[in-house]
Amino acid sequence: MRNDPILINRRQIGQWASYIAGVSLVLGVIGWLWQGGFTSPIMALLVTAVVSILVWVIAAPRDFVNFITGRQIRYSTGAVFSSLLLIGIVALTYIAVQRATITLDMTEGRRFTLSSESLEVLQEVNRKIRITGFYDSTAVAQREVDDQFFRLYETATNGLISRRYIDPNEEPALAQRFGAYSNGAVFLSYITTDDAGNENVDFGSLARVPRQAGGAQEREMTQAILRLLRAGTLKVYFETGHGGLDPLDTSSQGLSGVHLGMQESGIITDSLNLPALAAAGQPIPQDAATIIMARPTTALAQPEIDVLDAYLEQGGSLFILADALFNENAFLSGETPFNLYLWEHFGVSALNAVIVDYNSNLRTPLDIIGYQVYTNTDVSARLDPAAAPTLFRVARAVNVDDDPPVDNGRIIVSSPNSYGETNFRDLAELNSFEPEAPDDLPGPLASAVWAWNQDTGAKVLLVGDADFVTNGFVGGSLGNAVLFTNGVAWLSGFNEQVNFNPQAFFTAPPLIFISTQTLDVIAFVTVILMPGLMLVIGLGIWSRRVRR
Missing domain, CATH: 3.40.30.10 (Glutaredoxin)
Structure with a gap:
């Protein structure tokens, strides 16, 4: 058996270099389009293409010149570059469309269109x-x-x-x-x-x-x-001059939980001392979107009320958490000036009565669960007595004027089998309560009310309990957190631009489910591999014709 020597001449080297240059150039350009930039493999392909072209020029300069200008292969050269151009255009079009995030809603109910x-x-x-x-x-x-x-x-x-x-x-x-x-x-x-x-x-x-x-x-x-978008643009103040709950207190009676939640939502928080402002003749800071008064213990003096009145006249808002208090000169007690002010200007006030609910409660009739929710307000929109109940502990009854000076209304009320206990002394000292007419108030009674002067923009949210937002209670019932966050959002205008009915979107995959990875494989086969194979076959036919 005779082994014939394999002879490789310069022309063959040039031909193989041309093939390598063409394939490397096509893959490099497609890779550049696919990746949107130059990576190490793409640079390696382009360098290979350049080196292969130089080898082709050096090894077979005549063939290179004929490839560019030869009449007998002019049409073949045009076909090669037309194929390269076609592959590039198709690949570029696919990549542009894939990255452009083009959407077209053709459903009858516009199910995939934002409101x-x-x-x-x-x-x-x-x-x-x-x-x-x-x-x-x-x-x-x-x-x-x-x-x-x-x-x-x-x-x-x-x-x-x-x-x-x-x-x-x-x-x-x-x-x-x-x-x-x-x-x-x-x-x-x-x-x-x-x-x-x-x-x-x-x-x-x-x-x-x-x-x-x-x-x-x-x-x-x-x-x-x-x-x-609103993060860092709203500021809420906690009033601390009347012995209220501390927003920095991490104990079960503190407000650090809701305070931290507000900060994580982008709301700036601070404290203010209302008596000190009134004594100095200073107004409420202009950047105050809302003032939270969480269980003040003593009644407000008239100069302090004047400061709040000026703030409300400029469109300010108050979130008042008024617990049932057993001390002298208690906050919002009876005929105290601020209680009368709220009734006169907003048609809401606190009553000297603790709600006792025999039907809707947790452990005792004093641990009341919101029986009915009026869901026609932004504050109560997400409250659900069944799925997200509110839990108040020794809650104070609050009142609404049926002939109000401004828009107002009830948010949460107790069951019909409830009443308002007015004997605070026996309740505090003996933990004793029993409905006694005519002193006690018949139920149902409101535990949370709202008021809104749409002429000035002033808003008041009055809740007859402060325990519901303390660290020990706010996590125990979903409704407590919802009531507080909805209240702050309504008072500060945090979410007022998003009052809409959510669109119905499909929540199941399409009938034909194709993952992104599978789609990329299909695109590679149809856009790159198949045209590339046709190009390689064309180059082979062209090479055979050139050798003839």
């Missing part, structure tokens, strides 16, 4: 915001469903709101930093850019988006965006 209220809020977005969702490999379907919804926000803001999805199992440290401990946890944050041009999450603005049982909801997402 006008959401679009109005999104018009205020003027810096980059990131939606970050955490989904592991078992929640790919949920991620794709949520992505349909999040895309609407990205489209509506022309990309100022972007989205990113993270697998908590692959990046546990990042998930821990976000506080993502469950599938489907979604967060909002601003995006900052460092000196190198890299985008990073601003963890100082990080906020979790509440999730309803059933999927993404427009109201929750839009309100979360609005809270992010």
